[in-house]
Amino acid sequence: MSAHTPFQSASVTVLGLGPMGRALAGAFLDAGLRTTVWNRTPGREKDLVARGAIAAPTAEEAIAASELIIICVVNYDASDAILRRDEVTAALKGRTLVNLSADVPGRSRDTGAWAAAHGIRYLDGAIMTPTPTIGTPAGVFLYSGPAALHQEHRPVLDALNGTHTHLGEEIGRAAAYDIALLDLFWTSMAGFTHALALAAAEGVSARELAPYAQGIGTILPPLFAQSAQEVEDGTYSGEGNPLTSAVSTMAHVVHASESHGIDASLMRAAEGMARRAIGLGHGDDGLTRMAEVLGRR
Numbered sequence: 001m002s003a004h005t006p007f008q009s010a011s012v013t014v015l016g017l018g019p020m021g022r023a024l025a026g027a028f029l030d031a032g033l034r035t036t037v038w039n040r041t042p043g044r045e046k047d048l049v050a051r052g053a054i055a056a057p058t059a060e061e062a063i064a065a066s067e068l069i070i071i072c073v074v075n076y077d078a079s080d081a082i083l084r085r086d087e088v089t090a091a092l093k094g095r096t097l098v099n100l101s102a103d104v105p106g107r108s109r110d111t112g113a114w115a116a117a118h119g120i121r122y123l124d125g126a127i128m129t130p131t132p133t134i135g136t137p138a139g140v141f142l143y144s145g146p147a148a149l150h151q152e153h154r155p156v157l158d159a160l161n162g163t164h165t166h167l168g169e170e171i172g173r174a175a176a177y178d179i180a181l182l183d184l185f186w187t188s189m190a191g192f193t194h195a196l197a198l199a200a201a202e203g204v205s206a207r208e209l210a211p212y213a214q215g216i217g218t219i220l221p222p223l224f225a226q227s228a229q230e231v232e233d234g235t236y237s238g239e240g241n242p243l244t245s246a247v248s249t250m251a252h253v254v255h256a257s258e259s260h261g262i263d264a265s266l267m268r269a270a271e272g273m274a275r276r277a278i279g280l281g282h283g284d285d286g287l288t289r290m291a292e293v294l295g296r297r
């Protein structure tokens, strides 16, 4: 039995037992909650049942077991396939549903409208950290929807440990943060994997490059803060590193990669965006000008 006694009388249902759904259910169990689980494909619940979870045979029975239902599946096509069956939708009426699956903000808004039309209390959410962080202080959860609903269920959500931030009542807001942050994450990781390939082609091993790559990581947080301020102020200062200079080093990466036969389309895309901003007369501005140019309609 867990040391987290405050949650012992609370209950929660988790629909979806992929790696993240299992991590969520496991954290609830560790915190002492009565945890009911269900997954489309049977068998994934076995370890959780051994730890005290209740396995429901159907989604509607899992929903009937708790006031708070958390769904975490691959995307909203999958959550729709589970939730938009008549018997499941009927079981959800009057209960609170939190969808922690990832998708585009439009799907969250569509699900919010569907929930409202069926008398389902609805919060949308996003998980910003990987499975090992769930149940630890490092977990980061974002929510949007009715603030009072978020507040009402905070005691159960807090059982997951980590931080639980309500971003606003507009139901698509958590997904909007999520999609922008995924844009940053995946382009960063794609850049890193490309750098590893380019370094290897030059005879530099991943282990040799890693400390310097981490050094790049440490210069980014203050740069993000400064760049965000410039975008808010509309200043786009190129002092210190104008686009005309930045684009030249981007071109070096393209040329070096292609000289080794390594696909450089990622950096070609960045170079193309920078050259477009320069072509529009912004060569003396900094990289942040690209955000403004990209955002023009």
Ligand code: NDP
Residues within 6 Å of the ligand: 015, 016, 017, 018, 019, 020, 021, 022, 039, 040, 041, 044, 072, 073, 074, 075, 077, 078, 079, 081, 082, 100, 101, 102, 103, 127, 128, 129, 130, 131
């Ligand atoms: P997946 O994204 O692979 O999702 C697996 C789950 O989706 C399983 O429960 C699977 O059921 C279910 N599923 C897939 N298709 C369908 C369908 N058509 N109908 C019903 N259920 C379906 O794994 P995760 O658990 O890791 O991720 C869940 C969500 O959490 C995703 O949106 C992901 O982006 C997000 N997330 C994950 C993180 C991670 O580190 N893993 C980090 C942050 C967010 P079945 O077993 O039956 O196939």
